[in-house]
Structure formats: C-alpha cells, structure tokens
Amino acid sequence: MRRFAYLLVVFLAAGCTTAPPDGNDGDLTGGWALPPAPAPFLPQPGFCHASLTQTEAAADYRPLSCDQVHVSETYAVGTAADADVPPAAGTAGARAAYRECADKAVTFLGGQWRAARLAVHVVWPTRHAWSGGARWFRCDVTQSDLDGYGQSGRAETLEGELTGPSPLRLGCFAPSVKGETVTEMKPVRCTSKHRAEFAGLWQAPDTSYADLEAGTARSAAGCRSVIARFAGLPDDSDMQYRSGWISYNPTRTEWLAGERRVRCFIYFAERTLTRSLKNAGPDVLPVD
Structure with a gap:
C-alpha cells in the first residue's frame, strides 16, 4: 500500500510540473474537429x-x-x-x-x-x-x-x-361496359376499332369526395365541356345528343392530397370509330 501511494504522488507531481515532450503541444485531440452529429436518413x-x-x-x-x-x-x-x-x-x-x-x-x-x-x-x-x-x-x-x-x-x-409519343399517353380505348359501370378500358390505336377516346381533364370543384362520387350530373356537364373543346364542337345543350362520356375521378387518396383533375373520355355505346375525334367538328359528330 505504501508503494502505491508513493507512485500516485509522483505521477500527480509530474503532471503539474513536467512539460510535454518535444513536438507535442499537450492537446490530446491533435487539433482534430469533433465528428458531426449523426444526420437523419x-x-x-x-x-x-x-x-x-x-x-x-x-x-x-x-x-x-x-x-x-x-x-x-x-x-x-x-x-x-x-x-x-x-x-x-x-x-x-x-x-x-x-x-x-x-x-x-x-x-x-x-x-x-x-x-x-x-x-x-x-x-x-x-x-x-x-x-x-x-x-x-x-x-x-x-x-x-x-x-x-x-x-x-x-x-x-x-x-x-x-x-x-408514348404508349402511356391516354388515347383511344375499347371499353367494356356493364350497365352504367365501365369494367375495362383496353388501350388501342385510334386507327383500330374503338368506342372511346381521352378528351382532356376537367377541374372538379373543391368539395367532399362523397359529393364528387355522387355528383354525376356535374361530372357529365364538366366532361361535355372538355369533349366540346377537344372535338371542335359548340359547348351547348346539344352536346348531350352528340356523344356519351366516361369519367375517371382521382382516387380518394389523391383527392385528400388536393388532386381535382378528372379524366374525361368521349364515348359511344354503339358507334365504332377508326380515327381520332380531335377537332372532328359537327359534321362528324352531328346532333342525333
């Protein structure tokens, strides 16, 4: 025990009075900067x-x-x-x-x-x-x-x-319809037989999603205006007699996120086309 006490005293004394060896400034970190704090992923x-x-x-x-x-x-x-x-x-x-x-x-x-x-x-x-x-x-x-x-x-x-040009662009479609429900929209070339074509986007009002899903009359009016611009037709009450329409709403998740653009398609229940109806005009789409 005596030997231990003696060595400890010598060590403490040396720490107080002895200068660092040559080439050492006594800074144990060597002047290195501290590592940065860990950043989130x-x-x-x-x-x-x-x-x-x-x-x-x-x-x-x-x-x-x-x-x-x-x-x-x-x-x-x-x-x-x-x-x-x-x-x-x-x-x-x-x-x-x-x-x-x-x-x-x-x-x-x-x-x-x-x-x-x-x-x-x-x-x-x-x-x-x-x-x-x-x-x-x-x-x-x-x-x-x-x-x-x-x-x-x-x-x-x-x-x-x-x-x-991209196969992902919305163009012409061969739809399958059961009652008033579209069960499939198969994309096809507009030169192939088809009964539907993408006409554009309708900006729906800022309402509840339930109101959007239930408001078919409002969607019909909105998409008919989009179809009129697309096909070069007067946007009036006769539009309902020139063609039908299909709409695809945003998902509920998209709607909550603020997406208000509804996809609108011109649609015919019986008439088959082999061309695009862009700027087709009243002669191609008469009032029936």
Whole structure:
C-alpha cells in the first residue's frame, strides 16, 4: 500500500510540473474537429423501388437501379415544414407536398402526367424517423391503371417518357361496359376499332369526395365541356345528343392530397370509330 501511494504522488507531481515532450503541444485531440452529429436518413432521387409504400424507414430502404424490374421511381425529394408529427392526409402540409411532387413530375416526365397512365405518390418518413429529425418527403411516380389503383412493373426509367409519343399517353380505348359501370378500358390505336377516346381533364370543384362520387350530373356537364373543346364542337345543350362520356375521378387518396383533375373520355355505346375525334367538328359528330 505504501508503494502505491508513493507512485500516485509522483505521477500527480509530474503532471503539474513536467512539460510535454518535444513536438507535442499537450492537446490530446491533435487539433482534430469533433465528428458531426449523426444526420437523419435521407432518400435520394434517381432510384427505383420494388414496391410502393406510404412511409419509408431507413432499415427498409432498398433502392434499385431503374433498369431492374420495379414498381415506383423516385424523381425528387422535398423538405417538409417542421411539425410535431408527419402531416396527416388532407392537411395543408400533405397537400403542399403533393402539389410540389405533381408539379415536378411534369418536368421529370416531359409532359402532363394526368393525361397518361401514370400516378404520383408522396412517401413520408416513419413517425420514429420524424421524431429523430427527419423532415423529408419523397416524390415517386408509378405506371398505373386509369383508376389510379393498380401499379405495373417496368425495367426502365420514366424520365422524359412524355416528351414524345408514348404508349402511356391516354388515347383511344375499347371499353367494356356493364350497365352504367365501365369494367375495362383496353388501350388501342385510334386507327383500330374503338368506342372511346381521352378528351382532356376537367377541374372538379373543391368539395367532399362523397359529393364528387355522387355528383354525376356535374361530372357529365364538366366532361361535355372538355369533349366540346377537344372535338371542335359548340359547348351547348346539344352536346348531350352528340356523344356519351366516361369519367375517371382521382382516387380518394389523391383527392385528400388536393388532386381535382378528372379524366374525361368521349364515348359511344354503339358507334365504332377508326380515327381520332380531335377537332372532328359537327359534321362528324352531328346532333342525333
């Protein structure tokens, strides 16, 4: 015990009176900067994904090269406003993110994606990641059905897809109709036999989704105006006698996000066409 006490005293004394060896300034860190604080996980654009999700955790993030079979593609990553929790569907924060993604999709794709078999989705961090400081949202695009629910796999990027002719652009269709329900819209060339053609987008009013689904008279009037402009027809009460119409509303999720553009199609129950009706005029579409 005595020897230990003696050595401890010598050590403390040496620490107080002995200068550092030559070439050492006594700074144990050597002047190195402290390492930065760990940053929250941040996804990157330019990658694709095997499935579509509403939220993404760092542990589940497995991006693919877009030449591999995938379902969704990330084309932009935005920064969300600070809040205690991720924005809930229908809130101002969620709508702002969707609007940003929808606008950036036009640039990425090279054209209006609502006029194509495409859908835009916003992916958020998990609540756990948000509480750790994550404030990003991811903009993903998918090749989709007309109703916006189905996603198709592909093995190439969608970047610039709409800058020229594309099989994803909405054109002419051979519909299957049961009663008043469209059960299938098969895309065909406009030179092939068909009974429906995409005419354009109608901006629906800012109402409830239930009201949109129930308001068929309003949708009919809105789509007839779109059809009139598309086919070069007078937008008057005679439109109801020139053709029928089909509409595809945004999904409920899209509606909550602020999407108000309804897809409108000119439709004939019995007449078959082998040409586009763009600017066809009254002679081709007379009042019956």
